[in-house]
Amino acid sequence: MSDPLDFPQPSMIAVNGIELEAFEAGQENVGHPLVLCHGWPELAFSWRRQMAALAAAGYHVIAPNQRGYGSSSRPATVSDYDIVHLSGDLVGLLDHFGYEDATFVGHDWGANVVWNTAVLHPTRVSKVVALSVPYMERGEIPPVAFIEAVVGPDSYFVHFNRRPGVADAVFDANTRQFLRNLYRKNEPAADPEPGMPLLNLAQAETPRGEPVMSDGELAVFVDAFEASGFTPSVNWYRNVDRNWELMRDVDPVVRQPALMIYGSRDTVMKAPNLEAFVPRVEVVELDCGHWIQQELPEEATNLILEWLHLQEGADRS
Structure with missing residues (x-):
């Protein structure tokens, strides 16, 4: 088995008015692009096993x-972190490499960006693989108000928007502890605590469950977030109402073939009517929590490859 810390060296690529740090493998396979999009608070390194x-x-x-x-x-x-910018960055990557379209794979927030890129730029996305986060239909009211009405003000979606800067500062002050406590699996059930759960997690001295990664792997994430801080990534959440406005007149149906991979113990809710908006979706479930490709790397990789093989066979027939 290869060393997960033996990750490719990055290139800085100018796209969409910014620069992205991009990691590549299989450059000899020109013409068969597959773009991997991480979630929050993750990095491209979260795909190290794939x-x-x-x-x-x-x-x-x-x-x-x-x-x-x-x-x-x-x-x-x-x-600058709204869905138009985020999806435009992915299109810019394709332009840089000279690709008309690609298969996009996304986990967590990365899945949300991939789903939305599929409807904003349908000719640039050939297939979609989403882990954890399903395609979300556009509701009748802005998301922050909806979540606040259903879950309350302690939801991190609400807190990030209603109290800007507060959570970021706590995460920045407890970076290693927060990420160590967050990247866990097989966590025992616990009674809910008052306050915003992610802030409680960042300040908890003792982690629950089992670690998802080694100390060396965790250090890659810790070093990156100590350098960048959390505000830029949390700003993705501060655009959910703006994204709701921007998507108002966009055709909401994902017409590309799609694979949806859920974790059976993930706290992210499944979409009850996914097929209505993603008619060509196949849904599978793995026995894991939220960090799917890191918890069950071989199973996740094999699922993705088997599905892609079947899709490409169908394309040729």
Whole structure:
């Protein structure tokens, strides 16, 4: 088994008015692009267990640290992290490499960006693979107000927007502890605590459950977020109402073939009517929590490759 810390060296690529730090594998597989999009608070490094296998299967694998992460550009303006900018960055990557379209794979927030890129730029996305976060239909009221009405003010979506800067400062002050406590699996059930759960997590001295990664792997994330701070990545959340406005007149149906991979113990809710908006979706579930490709790397990789093989066979027939 290869050393997960033996990750490709990055290139800085100018796209969409910024620079993205991008990692590649399988550059010899020109013409078969596969773009991996991380979530929050993650990095391209979260795909460390997939990149070599996907490249060996014949893909040109491109994994960016998206804007706000790692050494990629970190604009100061909150609206620079809206879905138009985030999806435009992915299109810019394709333009840089000379690709008309690509298969996009996303986890968590990365899945949300990929879903929305599929409807904003349908000719640039050939297939979608989403882990954890399903496609979300556009509701009738702005998301922050909806979440606040259903869950209350302690939801991190609400807190990030209603109290800007507060959570960022706590995360910045407890970076290693927060990430150590967050990247866990097989966590025992616990009674809810008062306050915002992620702030409680960042300040908890004792982690729960089992670590998802080694200390060396965790250090990669800790070093990156100590350098960048959390505000740029949290700014993605501060655009959810803006994204709701921007998507008002966009055709909401994802028409590309799609694979949706859920974790059976993930706290992210499943979409009850996914097929209505993603008619060509296949849904599968793995016995894991939220950090799917890191908790079950071989199973996740094999699922993705098997599905892609079937899709490409159908394309040829």
